[in-house]
Amino acid sequence: MRQITDKELLDYLDGLLSPEDSTEIEEVLKKDGELKERYLHLQRVDKALEAVNTEEAAFDFSDKVMANLHDPRYHKVSLLSIFNQKNLMMVGGILVGIMIGIYIISTGLAPSVLESVSLDSITIQDQSLNLKPIWDSLTGGMFIKIFFLFDLLLALFLLDRAVLKPMFRRRTQAYSL
Amino acid sequence: MDKHQEDLILIEKVLRGDESQFRTLVEKHQDYAYTIAYKILNNNQDAEEASQDAFIKAFHALKNFNREAKFTTWFYRIVFNTAVTYKRKQRHDVSDIDNLRDMAGADSAGNLQSDERRKYINEGISQLLPADATVITLFYLKEFSLEEISEITGMKINAIKIKLFRARKRLADRMTRILSTETKSLYG
16 A cells, blocks of 8 residues: 655645556545544644634724834934944944045155156057056056045945945835835 | 726726725735734734834835836735844844733733644744745635745745645644644644
8 A cells, every 4th residue: 555645645645646646645544544634633733723723903903003103213213223333333344444545645645646657657559559567657646546536436335335235225125015 | 897897996096196096905914914924923022013113115116117017016025034034033122021921921811822822833933934934825815826835935846835734744743742732622
């Protein structure tokens, strides 16, 4: 006699089996007392689940919903919630980076920042472009420009990860399901 | 007119400014919303707050609702997500006084006799993971197809089938174990 699994019994219970498979299960159930007991147990649990499934909401449920319909908490995502401890540290880091940059420029520590790039490093021969290696023209000013560009990109990246992304995620979860 | 069309008409009225129609929508779906939240949270107060929050979120997001879709599928997804968020908060709560009080109250009130079936089944469901509890709840509400359950929970249909099978089997095995002496009276 073929071994019938719980899955097949549940499928039979749900009426998901083909007529042939259903007939086969019924035949086995007639002969196998233990399997029939298992089937009856699954059937009882199934009925018990159906019977207790719906809970009743409180009688004043809809009153409470209507009373809180315009609660400001649901209108917009609070800016304060964005600035938790972790995010504040990241935003603080960005601000410190910007302030250091401003300080370097304003105190003249980087006088060559505004220097133009020397075109002497670029020569054109026989219609082909020939560039000298970039490190030949890498001055202090160029280094600081690269540093500030990197700083700016990092600041934008951190702003996105620390502030914008969490804010839009919250908003999406709250309102656009 | 089917239930889906009734919902759409109510939504139209709400969006045109007649907020009072939202009450009808709430009253129509509050029991199922509360049931889903309760099966995940297993606490009356939390389930009520979560399901009410879900209704308010739905109200504010109503303009984004795609009319081609079924309101219940969209809305119960909000309920599911809100209840899961509450569940995370629940796990962080050190003391769960309300739960203890609920259980003590039920014992002392002597209501367990008539509510035994509900109690044991709900206990069994509450032992499941939130997603499993939701899947089995929605399945037994007999209102949703597997496709709709998949949409509500954000899981693939095959995963739903597996979860459903495991949850039913686990509940059956658990009840055999716990209620070995009470089975006859429990099932009548």
